[in-house]
Amino acid sequence: MPDHDREPDPSLVTGASGYVGGFLVDELLRRGRRVRALARDPSKASRPPAVDVRGGDALSGRGLREALDGCRTAYYLIHSMGRGSGPDAEFARRDREAAVNFGEAAREARVERVVYLGGLGATGPDASEHLRSRHEVAELLRQRVPQLVYVRAAMIIGQGSASFEMLRHLVTRLPVMITPRWVETRSQPVAIGDVVAALADVAELREVPGEVQLGGADVVTYREMMSRAASVIGRRPPTIVKVPVLSPRLSSYWVSLVTPVETGLVRPLVDGLKSEMVVEREPPAGINDRPLGFEDAVRAAL
DSSP states (O other): OOOOOOOSEEETTTOOOOOOHHHHHHHHHHHOOOEEEEESGGGGGGOOOTSEEEETTTTTTTTTHHTTTSEHHHHHHHOOOOOOOOSSHHHHHHHHHHHHHHHHHHHHHTTTTEEEEEOOOOOSSSOOOOHHHHHHHHHHHHHHSEEEEEEEOOOOSSSSSSEEEEHHHHHHOOSEEEEEGGOOOOOOEEHHHHHHHHHHHHHSSSSSSEEEEEEOOOOOEEHHHHHHHHHHHTTOOOOOEEOOTOOOOHHHHHHHHHOSHEEEEHHHHHHHHTSOOOOOOOOTTTTSSSSSOOHHHHHHHO
């Protein structure tokens, strides 16, 4: 276990109604942490009574300074991810504006540490638009909050995770798949429990690097993930026919047809599969020391 020698509370969680945010709030409460949650409309927020829900909106900047007042730690889990965000330039602009607003409010409130969750993978010209935007958000936050911890996770495995639900429905509904080259891209999928534990841990450590990379115990291709997930679920692994001309756009269309994942989420998820998501720099001792392997992460999700 890491040497927890920093008092992180009060802690503000943005995106608390989202997938990772909901799990993180539960983990912080389990540790006895004092948690605030940011919500556009507190009257509609469904959180445990122990959570102090504050009204505010990162995109407009409304209520951020008041919500952050007195907090020592803030978790930034906000990103558009394609839900009704329109063209790529539009979602990137929205994420940029929200990050600037939050970073400046955190600086004014003298928040000691901001923990931001982004994704593993390339960040240069070959990266997907969404991965580049995630990295840009980290840079904008770091310019305003010197003690930023940029946590970068590979594909998250957990019930309700869009990436996992896409994988699960593909292997349960399609006996044969025609796929592009991305099925051979390597990834290091990580269990949701390991991600939220790491997010909680990095706020409690006195010294932590500016970037923390998170992955599971196994490095696998997407083809291997589908085969191994099918075995855990009790299905025959799908037959995969790889073709070089299937574009991410066309791939996202057929994925949308056979999975319940929102159409706006499918395209960025498929785009991201062209980049390897493998840990290149091990996290500090005590952070994600014993991550679950792929099969165990799938079992936990099920």
